[in-house]
Amino acid sequence: MKVLVLGGDGFCGWPTALHLSQAGHDITIVDNLSRRFIDVELEVESLTPIQPIHERITVWKEKTGKQIGFVNLDIAKEYTRLVDLFLDVQPDAVVHFAEQRAAPYSMRDSAAKRYTVDNNVSGTHNVLCAIVESGLDIAVVHLGTMGVYGYGWSGTAPIPEGYLTVSVPTPDGDLEREILHPANPGSVYHMTKTLDQLLFAFYAKNDLVRITDLHQGIVWGTQTPETALDDRLINRFDYDGDYGTVLNRFIMQAAIGHPLTVHGTGGQTRAFIHIRDTVRCIQIALENPPAKGDQVSVFNQVTETHRLKDLAEMVSKLTGAEIAYLPNPRKEAAENDLNVTRERFLALGLNPTTLSEGLVEETRDIGAKYADRVDLSKIIAKTVWNAGMETSPDLMS
Numbered sequence: 001m002k003v004l005v006l007g008g009d010g011f012c013g014w015p016t017a018l019h020l021s022q023a024g025h026d027i028t029i030v031d032n033l034s035r036r037f038i039d040v041e042l043e044v045e046s047l048t049p050i051q052p053i054h055e056r057i058t059v060w061k062e063k064t065g066k067q068i069g070f071v072n073l074d075i076a077k078e079y080t081r082l083v084d085l086f087l088d089v090q091p092d093a094v095v096h097f098a099e100q101r102a103a104p105y106s107m108r109d110s111a112a113k114r115y116t117v118d119n120n121v122s123g124t125h126n127v128l129c130a131i132v133e134s135g136l137d138i139a140v141v142h143l144g145t146m147g148v149y150g151y152g153w154s155g156t157a158p159i160p161e162g163y164l165t166v167s168v169p170t171p172d173g174d175l176e177r178e179i180l181h182p183a184n185p186g187s188v189y190h191m192t193k194t195l196d197q198l199l200f201a202f203y204a205k206n207d208l209v210r211i212t213d214l215h216q217g218i219v220w221g222t223q224t225p226e227t228a229l230d231d232r233l234i235n236r237f238d239y240d241g242d243y244g245t246v247l248n249r250f251i252m253q254a255a256i257g258h259p260l261t262v263h264g265t266g267g268q269t270r271a272f273i274h275i276r277d278t279v280r281c282i283q284i285a286l287e288n289p290p291a292k293g294d295q296v297s298v299f300n301q302v303t304e305t306h307r308l309k310d311l312a313e314m315v316s317k318l319t320g321a322e323i324a325y326l327p328n329p330r331k332e333a334a335e336n337d338l339n340v341t342r343e344r345f346l347a348l349g350l351n352p353t354t355l356s357e358g359l360v361e362e363t364r365d366i367g368a369k370y371a372d373r374v375d376l377s378k379i380i381a382k383t384v385w386n387a388g389m390e391t392s393p394d395l396m397s
């Protein structure tokens with residue numbers, strides 16, 4: 001298959017591009033490198049020393065003989081170039097990772113909120129509109145998020161894969177209807193993913209675009225078999241208070257002797273997936289697209305759920321790290337249940353990689369290897385959801 005990987009220089013996009021290339025697909029990465037510029041803005045770098053995109057692609061060719069293309073293009077702003085690219089490459093599918101993906105970054109200030117909405121919503125709409133304008137039958141696989149469902153809305157009832165069957169009372173009796181699960185975003189970033197869902201529903205209905213939306217949990221780990229082939233192919237590892245995600249942060253904190261930064265009581269339950277399964281799920285979704293005229297195909301891309309407190313205790317037990325319970329900088333439920341339906345990938349053959357001591361240790365080794373690259377002042381999350389919320393001081397200054 002000919003595939004454009006939008007956002008293919010990022011944390012999920014780079015290992016996916018390599019995995020799909022290794023599997024024999026013809027890959028072109030499209031990325032405006034905005035994530036690298038945000039690192040400059042935040043004065044922080046990936047824990048792992050990632051190489052420039054052209055170096056990455058050259059090393060991949062050297063190691064495997066496989067060619068990956070690269071186009072520097074802003075999908076939110078360069079609409080005409082995007083249409084021309086579709087007409088030129090004639091891809092069978094696009095995998096769409098190209099959004100501003102950090103909830104804390106999206107809550108920093110008005111500029112970051114507006115950038116996140118403009119970038120994510122315009123980018124997604126441009127992709128859909130350009131597919132229709134090109135007249136080509138390009139399937140879309142989009143990386144959405146578990147956060148569109150919110151936490152605790154339906155108590156212990158399982159979260160379905162996208163759609164909920166409801167009963168609508170009418171004078172003539174109850175009508176049964178299938179609706180998109182109600183959206184309940186917890187940040188401006190998560191809100192953009194709920195807006196994406198409406199764009200997808202419209203273009204699938206009106207223009208018969210074939211769309212798969214993957215509601216992914218928090219990705220952890222860093223390497224895949226392909227990124228581990230050479231140090232110069234290494235994947236990005238975000239550890240800072242805005243972009244670092246919780247489990248990778250805990251493991252990296254343990255590796256450098258920093259207390260584990262639990263927000264609030266740690267009673268929050270979240271869904272997780274290892275980066276190795278992210279790339280496998282995307283391949284499965286690409287190779288099993290919906291038919292023309294089908295509703296948006298939604299998968300919950302999640303392999304397990306954990307309470308944050310339990311994760312911190314597990315990492316602490318393995319490594320001896322202390323746990324610090326900090327004031328929560330976010331506006332979120334202190335405790336929640338999370339019961340996620342995740343049958344569709346299992347039915348298509350996914351063999352889940354779940355949390356194990358071995359995998360935690362592999363990630364900890366990366367933390368230890370690059371410990372001298374850590375800026376301790378970037379670890380504590382300083383972005384608050386509302387003016388007046390408390391933040392914590394640096395713990396190791």
Ligand code: NAD
Pocket residue numbers: 006007008009010011012013030031032033034035036073074075076077096097098099100101119123143144145146216217218219220236245
């Ligand atoms: P990332 O920030 O590392 O990668 C996103 C890439 O998209 C970056 O390389 C960036 O430069 C590019 N990009 C952003 N806006 C663009 C634009 N307008 N034009 C072209 N390129 C653009 O993020 P990630 O962690 O790889 O996440 C990828 C996708 O997966 C996101 O949509 C995110 O919402 C989703 N997701 C991520 C996680 C996670 O834990 N990382 C979990 C669930 C869902």
Ligand code: USQ
Pocket residue numbers: 101102103104144145146147148216217218219243244245246247249261262263264268270271308328330332381
């Ligand atoms: N948290 C801590 N300590 C930390 C960091 C985070 O306790 O040091 C807590 C947060 O308060 C939150 C939870 O951990 O309760 C998850 O935070 P996170 O930053 O790991 O994840 P989140 O903000 O939800 O976002 C990440 C990705 C995003 C993706 C989402 C999937 O950045 O792109 O969409 O995970 S999900 O959470 O399933 O919606």
